[in-house]
Ligand SMILES: *[C@@H]1O[C@H](CO)[C@@H](O)[C@H](O)[C@H]1NC(C)=O
Ligand SMILES: *[C@@H]1O[C@H](CO)[C@@H](O)[C@H](O)[C@H]1NC(C)=O
Ligand SMILES: *[C@@H]1O[C@H](CO)[C@@H](O)[C@H](O)[C@H]1NC(C)=O
Ligand SMILES: *[C@@H]1O[C@H](CO)[C@@H](O)[C@H](O)[C@H]1NC(C)=O
Ligand SMILES: *[C@@H]1O[C@H](CO)[C@@H](O)[C@H](O)[C@H]1NC(C)=O
Ligand SMILES: *[C@@H]1O[C@H](CO)[C@@H](O)[C@H](O)[C@H]1NC(C)=O
Ligand SMILES: *[C@@H]1O[C@H](CO)[C@@H](O)[C@H](O)[C@H]1NC(C)=O
Ligand SMILES: *[C@@H]1O[C@H](CO)[C@@H](O)[C@H](O)[C@H]1NC(C)=O
Ligand SMILES: *[C@@H]1O[C@H](CO)[C@@H](O)[C@H](O)[C@H]1NC(C)=O
């Protein structure tokens with residue numbers, strides 16, 4: 001049972017189960033008063049059709065920014081936000097590093113449309129495995145990508161202010177300032193820069209749809225501090241041949257970059273496409289990924305924003321799968337995924353993850369919603385973060401198995417030394433707990449803790465109430481295989497109601 005914020009709850013309702021679906025923006029837990037999690041509201045779900053797995057999000061600009069994992073019943077599984085930092089987090093996802101599943105995310109400071117910070121990799125006990133930073137003396141890396149390649153390297157963007165000639169934009173006498181969209185491939189273990197590419201060296205400022213001074217976030221190009229973000233790199237991928245795929249929101253272009261010399265091999269979309277778009281278009285897109293490639297065909301997935309408020313190419317944002325025929329330099333839309341019912345026009349952010357079973361999982365960006373679709377586009381899940389101030393850069397679904405290095409948490413409460421005792425237990429991030437053994441003492445033998453009950457693990461926090469008074473207790477997490485996974489420390493029962 002959880003306490004719902006912005007509600008006054010009396011003892012009676014605290015001791016009754018309430019559903020997170022009926023609450024305000026945040027949920028807190030008696031066993032973990034340091035955690036407050038955004039409420040995830042499921043508006044549509046077909047349990048027989050959704051893909052097994054957990055939901056990975058990193059909401060920001062709301063009350064409770066941080067990396068979070070939820071199950072598909074909207075229960076919190078892990079909160080990585082302990083209130084110890086004012087940093088924001090982005091792009092929480094499962095990444096294969098050093099041969100096994102890890103968690104990857106960006107952490108840093110948001111600066112308008114980009115960020116400066118670093119990328120963290122945690123193992124399946126939520127212990128840090130590695131931290132990735134930009135190299136070659138450039139600015140700190142940006143939030144828009146943290147893709148691990150081949151279990152060993154990471155692709156990271158850098159928003160690097162640089163001077164250039166902007167006399168064509170009446171920025172005279174100059175110099176003009178632009179944000180060069182740089183990306184680096186970093187060897188995770190050593191931090192070495194394996195590859196570096198600069199948009200300004202390869203894509204002209206004339207290809208931008210987003211002129212200097214359009215708004216404060218874009219920059220007017222007149223100073224370092226207001227450098228013009230003409231390109232706005234927002235995804236980077238790499239294929240088995242060693243070439244890269246870059247998406248840029250402000251040119252509405254997707255670029256294949258040679259891993260040999262950084263040259264642009266082809267441009268899809270934008271002002272200067274080398275490939276014709278036969279039956280579709282896209283703009284302000286995100287999350288361009290290589291799906292399949294051979295000598296004649298490239299299949300990509302992307303999230304079509306369709307709008308940047310200033311220029312609309314579509315009434316609705318959508319996930320897209322497109323095929324490029326290199327023999328004719330023509331591309332066609334194979335599949336698209338739009339939000340159920342009214343459709344959503346996201347004006348920034350968003351992603352399109354193709355799951356191993358070919359279902360699509362879509363994050364709707366500045367609209368803090370996520371959806372799952374069958375391959376044919378049929379929606380089977382739709383959920384939103386209740387706090388409408390929140391944005392979420394990307395949303396993902398993955399299988400995940402974790403056993404936290406921190407012990408389980410327990411809170412025991414009784415109003416007086418002859419009343420019933422309530423136990424709240426949780427283990428932030430654990431996925432394998434089946435049930436809890438509760439060990440507690442009695443008033444007569446205060447230091448002797450013996451098993452008093454078992455309680456099935458329910459959601460993030462399990463509650464058990466004993467009609468007797470127990471001055472001390474600890475709990476034991478038992479795994480799905482019957483193993484003892486971990487014990488909480490022994491706590492004293494408090495007469496102070498948590499909350
Ligand atoms: C879920 O999908 C199954 C299989 O297609 C279908 O029979 C069922 O009616 C669906 N349920 C809902 C609530 O849409
Ligand atoms: C990689 O994993 C192995 C175990 O599989 C471990 O011994 C080693 O320390 C890990 N290396 C890094 C850099 O995390
Ligand atoms: C431009 O500003 C950045 C901070 O955003 C700073 O790190 C950098 O040194 C400045 N560059 C120049 C050439 O002044
Ligand atoms: C991954 O490593 C293998 C073996 O070194 C190499 O052949 C392949 O091109 C690499 N893939 C990427 C995407 O770098
Ligand atoms: C268009 O792209 C070509 C390369 O395909 C490049 O040479 C040319 O400068 C670009 N034109 C503009 C206006 O950016
Ligand atoms: C390349 O892939 C496309 C579809 O992805 C397929 O239709 C075509 O047959 C493939 N060509 C070769 C030479 O494998
Ligand atoms: C684009 O669409 C949005 C949402 O429908 C609308 O608010 C905006 O005015 C449109 N912009 C243009 C330039 O048509
Ligand atoms: C994009 O495609 C739609 C549908 O074909 C069309 O109505 C619209 O004019 C196109 N927009 C642009 C900018 O080409
Ligand atoms: C698309 O770009 C527009 C303009 O910046 C923005 O308002 C919208 O939120 C974007 N939508 C998505 C899904 O990125």
Ligand SMILES: *[C@@H]1O[C@H](CO)[C@@H](O)[C@H](O)[C@H]1NC(C)=O
Pocket residue numbers: 476484485486487
């Ligand atoms: C937890 O405590 C129980 C009872 O003392 C013990 O049997 C079990 O081995 C402990 N579990 C772990 C993982 O230490």
